[in-house]
Amino acid sequence: MQVLIIEDDSILSHHLNTELSELGHHVRCASTASEGLYYADQYPNDIAIVDLGLPDQDGISLIRDIRAKGLRLPILVLTARANWQDKVTGLDAGADDYLVKPFQKPELVARLNALVRRSAGFVKPTITAGDIELDLLAKSVTVNGQALELTAFEYDLFEYLIRHSREVISKQRLLDVLYHDQDGDPNTIEVMISRLRKKLIQTGHDNPISTVRGQGYLFEIQAE
Structure with missing residues (x-):
């Protein structure tokens, strides 16, 4: 699986990169929205993990920009914002799922696998x-x-x-x-x-x- 992580928290980004790489996935990391949009547009990605609190642009706007380019990769929003209004806003912007920090690694991996299977038209593993x-x-x-x-x-x-x-x-x-x-x-x-x-x-x-x-x-x- 080709995973794009757009997260400005360097420690969390490193942990996600390490954990997903150990599972055999190929991971590309961006710390800003502009960098993330470039990677999303220019490289093959099966899924993107997007943080809402990015330094140069909020994650909601980034998701809208990704969708505006016609990119159909599934997007998992990863954020500390737990209220339902933020979840609705993220999903309406074009995200496919929402995971609130802190989270458990098995749940993250399960959601990533499910989103990729669903986006490719496969419901089984x-x-x-x-x-x-x-x-x-x-x-x-x-x-x-x-x-x-x-x-x-x-x-x-x-x-x-x-x-x-x-x-x-x-x-x-x-x-x-x-x-x-x-x-x-x-x-x-x-x-x-x-x-x-x-x-x-x-x-x-x-x-x-x-x-x-x-x-x-x-x-x-x-x-x-």
């Missing part, structure tokens, strides 16, 4: 595409009931392609998914795609990942 099944919690893949052994990077790449099935994904977009803000070698994507294809073929599966010349890669089976 699994994604099925033909005879391929991804377990989003265990981060494992089976093909026709047979386990597919993948590295962490291969899994992240495969999950992203399946989540965006029938959509051509550029090599640069996949680099952003895998390497966060760090530079990655484009050849790495080609190597991992090649390995994924070979592993799928070894299970007896016809390769569902095609190359669209000059544009990127396409996972051709519709995910359910």
Whole structure:
């Protein structure tokens, strides 16, 4: 999961980054609304966590700006404001859920997972595409009931392609998914795609990942 945290409390931001990274998620952090809007618009994100009390702009206005750009990523509001009026305002601005500080880590993680599944059209913690099944919690893949052994990077790449099935994904977009803000070698994507294809073929599966010349890669089976 690609998580964008927009939070000016450096200690809380660090803790969230650490906890979510330990669970295998890719986290990008912003401490201001302007920085958060840039990351939301320019990088692939599955979900955003937005604090309402940002130094340069309030979180409600930021959420409106994100939605005004046509960005559909789910947004979880994280704030110390507990009154119902703030909750209503946040949801009306375009947020999808609301969590009040202090909070328990398991609840945060559960809400993030639920929001991402719902936004992608999946209500269960699994994604099925033909005879391929991804377990989003265990981060494992089976093909026709047979386990597919993948590295962490291969899994992240495969999950992203399946989540965006029938959509051509550029090599640069996949680099952003895998390497966060760090530079990655484009050849790495080609190597991992090649390995994924070979592993799928070894299970007896016809390769569902095609190359669209000059544009990127396409996972051709519709995910359910």
